[in-house]
Amino acid sequence: MNRIPTNSKKLLALNKPKGYIVTRSDELGRKTVYDLLPEWAFSEGWMPIGRLDLESKGLLLFTTDGKIGNFLTKPKGCIKVYEIWVRGHVTDEHIAQAKRGVDSKHGLLKALVVEKLGMGGAKTKLKIVIDEGKNRHIRRLFGAMKDPKFGTPLKVLELKRVSIGNFELDIKSGGWRFLSLDEERELIPKFMR
Numbered sequence: 001m002n003r004i005p006t007n008s009k010k011l012l013a014l015n016k017p018k019g020y021i022v023t024r025s026d027e028l029g030r031k032t033v034y035d036l037l038p039e040w041a042f043s044e045g046w047m048p049i050g051r052l053d054l055e056s057k058g059l060l061l062f063t064t065d066g067k068i069g070n071f072l073t074k075p076k077g078c079i080k081v082y083e084i085w086v087r088g089h090v091t092d093e094h095i096a097q098a099k100r101g102v103d104s105k106h107g108l109l110k111a112l113v114v115e116k117l118g119m120g121g122a123k124t125k126l127k128i129v130i131d132e133g134k135n136r137h138i139r140r141l142f143g144a145m146k147d148p149k150f151g152t153p154l155k156v157l158e159l160k161r162v163s164i165g166n167f168e169l170d171i172k173s174g175g176w177r178f179l180s181l182d183e184e185r186e187l188i189p190k191f192m193r
Contacts, residue, residue, distance in 0.1 A: 007178040010068060011187070012037075012046065015171040016060045022051045033060065036174050049073060049164075050080075050133055058082070058161035059169040061179075068188055075132035078165045078187075082128045082138060083117065085158040088147035090116065090124040094154070098128075102144040106134045109141040123157065 016022070020031045024042065034042045041062065049061040049069045063069050072078045094114075101110030113129035128138055142154040162169050166186040171177055179187070 006181055008181055008184040009178075010063055010065050011179040011184055012041070012062045012176055013167065013169070013171060013179060014060045014062065014176040015169055015173050016052050016057050017173045018055055018057050021054050022048050022060065030054070037062075037176055051135070052159075052161060053136060053139075056159040056161070057173070058159075059164055059167070060161070061164060061167075071188070072164065073133065077131070079112070079129060079131050079163075080133060080161060081163040082130075083160050083162055084126050084128055084138060084142075084156050085120075086124045086126060086142055086154050087122060087157050088124065088152070088154040089119075089122065089149060090126060090142075090154065091148060094142075094145050097145060098141055102141060104140055104144060106137075106140065109134065109137055109144070111138070111141065 014033060014036060016033055016036070020033050020036065022033050024032065024034060026032055033048065037046070045064050046062040047064070047066075047069060049063055049072045052058065052060055061072065095116070098111045098114045101108040103109075111128050111130050113127070115127040117125040117127055119125070130137060134140075138159060139156045142156050145154045146152065147154055164187070167179065167183055
């Protein structure tokens with residue numbers, strides 16, 4: 001009896017915890033995301049699609065198909081959603097400025113959507129939606145703005161990617177799984193399959 005495969009052979013997802021670097025090896029001996037995956041992920045050339053810095057956590061996709069990786073990381077190619085905690089009081093003007101964008105040496109940094117989710121002391125929880133991801137994009141975007149009360153730069157204290165395209169994070173921290181074929185179809189256009 002032939003079984004029809006239900007899992008993607010092109011995409012797997014990892015819920016990256018803080019403290020892991022997104023690289024195949026690290027000369028400083030730090031833990032890498034490959035320490036969380038089976039050995040075959042390294043030996044068979046599964047590569048991360050995009051990055052999350054050492055202090056960030058959340059959804060990270062891997063593929064062995066360079067075309068898929070390029071499609072999901074090119075500007076305007078795919079929506080990414082984050083939940084962040086920012087030190088400082090994020091005002092309506094900060095939110096408007098984040099949507100307009102701030103100039104940096106890395107180009108214009110901006111968000112498509114900024115939604116206030118809550119407050120805790122001098123911290124603000126936000127939902128951020130972007131369709132490109134320059135190096136440390138969200139951290140630099142908010143770091144370019146000042147807390148109105150103290151005049152200090154806003155600082156992203158915690159950053160978690162919760163979705164890429166239609167795929168929402170549903171894996172425990174440090175866990176991984178293959179995407180289903182349906183999830184793959186929703187994420188990757190037909191012409192690339």
